[in-house]
Amino acid sequence: MINGLFKYFPNDADKLERFTNGEVYLTPPKYFNDPWDFRIRGEARSEAEVAKELASPSPIQLQDVSGFTRYINSAPALEDEACCLQDGLSKGVGLICLTEDPLSRLMWAHYGGSHRGFVAEFEYVDADPSEGGFRLRSGPFGPAAKVKYLPKQPLLKRDTSNMEEVCLTKHVCWEPEREWRVMRPLNTGGQHPTKDGFVLAWFRPNYLLRVILGLQASPEVKFQLREMLNHREFDHVRKEQMHIDPDSRELKPRPWSW
Numbered sequence: 001m002i003n004g005l006f007k008y009f010p011n012d013a014d015k016l017e018r019f020t021n022g023e024v025y026l027t028p029p030k031y032f033n034d035p036w037d038f039r040i041r042g043e044a045r046s047e048a049e050v051a052k053e054l055a056s057p058s059p060i061q062l063q064d065v066s067g068f069t070r071y072i073n074s075a076p077a078l079e080d081e082a083c084c085l086q087d088g089l090s091k092g093v094g095l096i097c098l099t100e101d102p103l104s105r106l107m108w109a110h111y112g113g114s115h116r117g118f119v120a121e122f123e124y125v126d127a128d129p130s131e132g133g134f135r136l137r138s139g140p141f142g143p144a145a146k147v148k149y150l151p152k153q154p155l156l157k158r159d160t161s162n163m164e165e166v167c168l169t170k171h172v173c174w175e176p177e178r179e180w181r182v183m184r185p186l187n188t189g190g191q192h193p194t195k196d197g198f199v200l201a202w203f204r205p206n207y208l209l210r211v212i213l214g215l216q217a218s219p220e221v222k223f224q225l226r227e228m229l230n231h232r233e234f235d236h237v238r239k240e241q242m243h244i245d246p247d248s249r250e251l252k253p254r255p256w257s258w
Contacts, residue, residue, distance in 0.1 A: 215243065
């Protein structure tokens with residue numbers, strides 16, 4: 001039975017070491033594999049709004065407000081603004097991406113290191129919806145919100161009142177990921193012990209529910225996870241490994257033979 005939310009881990013020595021120390025990365029959005037993510041476009045400004053902004057103390061004094069308005073509302077200018085916003089958010093916010101599905105062939109291939117890595121299940125329980133109506137679950141890294149998938153990214157309102165909606169929207173092609181996102185200020189995490197600029201979030205042993213090895217989990221992954229899970233505080237953790245069901249040919253977890 002699936003109780004929590006899952007995170008895929010590749011066969012990566014540092015991420016494996018961090019996990020065995022009860023840590024995961026807080027990733028700034030500009031490092032995501034889809035550059036569309038958090039590349040947020042704002043609504044176009046009206047000429048009246050631009051004129052009002054220029055009327056306030058400003059180093060910009062223009063005669064041609066109409067021409068300037070057309071320029072800042074042009075596709076290249078709005079795209080430059082989107083890139084700047086993505087970069088700015090990445091300096092202050094990190095994400096932990098989770099999923100409802102530990103059996104995804106695509107995700108095992110892409111995020112689980114072609115089955116040489118593993119998946120961890122963390123306790124996440126239903127919480128009241130956010131003010132924007134997004135589904136929430138509470139767990140070890142903070143609130144996780146369910147991502148919505150759309151063919152077109154919403155425009156960010158000038159007052160940023162729909163920032164939550166924009167940040168929790170991905171392109172519809174990613175819908176099979178069934179993603180949930182934890183968004184946290186980077187200053188709430190801890191610095192990586194050996195990599196400057198990398199930020200980590202912690203989890204307590206009781207929040208870890210299950211570890212599932214990939215079909216081809218590397219010897220190092222098996223060894224380090226065995227060393228970790230042999231400690232008494234992890235006695236409750238279900239230990240499984242993926243296999244191919246001989247009848248259905250589907251991926252299924254079964255108890256990991258130590």
